[in-house]
Amino acid sequence: MGDSSDGSSNAAPSAQPKATAKSSNGFFGRIVKAISTSEEEVNEQAQTSHNPRPQTHGMINLRRMRVEDVAIPKADIIAVPSSITKSELVDVFRETGLTRLPVFEGTLDTPLGFAHLKDIALKYGFNGSGGEFSLSEMLRPLVFVPPSMTIGVLLTKMQTERRHMALVIDEYGGVDGLVTIEDLIEQVIGEIEDEHDAEEDQLWVMEAPGCYLAQAKMPLDEFEAEAGRKLTAHNDVDAEDVETLGGLVFTISGHVPARGEVVAHPDGTEFEIVDADPRRIKRLRVRFAEAQDG
Incomplete structure (x- = not known):
């Protein structure tokens, strides 16, 4: 795990040029451009804004906010053990409305990867077919990042590596929190409500x-x-x-x-x-x- 954490912090800078080249005209391209903006330009934009009220989201957050500012605390992480059965796993997906769940061995401080609901559905369907259940064969890799990493660097890294979930690792190698790519994007464009969020009209x-x-x-x-x-x-x-x-x-x-x-x-x-x-x-x-x- 220690190697993964170090790799996460070192890989992000080299990934930025690739992301810029691939999506320079799209949403992520604008994000990468914002990340590369100098501190002086960011401060000038903030000082010359016509809106005197502080904004809760915007491009400036990519540089000023860190992973620890947006991560879900360890106590609130919903994860499952590697020994979980298929029916139990499906129940967790159903009860939480989540599509991705971290999988650990023993404790959350020993993460193995994450399970994706789509993988379960495609392999085993909804009628119990697909043969003997093996969670380990379907685990997808997690990204491990330090809490001090800026969310702009992490967003670029997750886009480049095509990862949607990252675990925040403390100085002792233990899990300190969890962050998704949606959490990062919400700091730029505001809250994203999906079909699992409460109905907007029903307050x-x-x-x-x-x-x-x-x-x-x-x-x-x-x-x-x-x-x-x-x-x-x-x-x-x-x-x-x-x-x-x-x-x-x-x-x-x-x-x-x-x-x-x-x-x-x-x-x-x-x-x-x-x-x-x-x-x-x-x-x-x-x-x-x-x-x-x-």
Whole structure:
């Protein structure tokens, strides 16, 4: 693993010319061009921008953001052991909605590669045919990168090597996080929603009286009107500074909560983080006090 990590950090610079030559007129070509822009030009672009508000995405992130800034923490990585059976593996794919899963031996610090749902479907189909199951024969290689690598260098490397997933390796050779090519591109063009993301038009659903499952981007005033509660009526919450449900939770907690974390509102309401990444909350469950008592 140590050799793979070193190779990841050394291979990226030499890969840039190839990527530029192949896609100089396309999206990745513009990305590579942005990576090669001098620091002075990037700073000048930021200073002369007509938009005074800081942007959460854009080409400038390719140079200023590092892998550790966008990687999924180790505790949140969904991975499977090499001893997993075919039916168990299919269940994990089905329950998570993921198409790629890291495979490890013993612990996650000994990764072997990753399993792709497409490979399972093509070889074994959906009716159990295809012979005896062998996960090791279908493993695809992972990219190993240090947390200090800029996301622009990693994006170029992943494009050149045609890899969609990378593991972040710490100084001791252990796994520290995971990043996908989608995570990197989102830092340039903004969030990418696919068929597994929550429906854009359905911002909330009532699971039970006093219990709601909602998207973090739901306007707070709309949620308050639906729930019949005023969540910004408390002294610790300034209504002028909060526009969305996720923004309210961020304000109360003072940080970006991790998946599974429960944040308590001053009035007793609980916010359970259902889906989140290191940068933002995506979905959460709201339980009012009466629902907790029930």
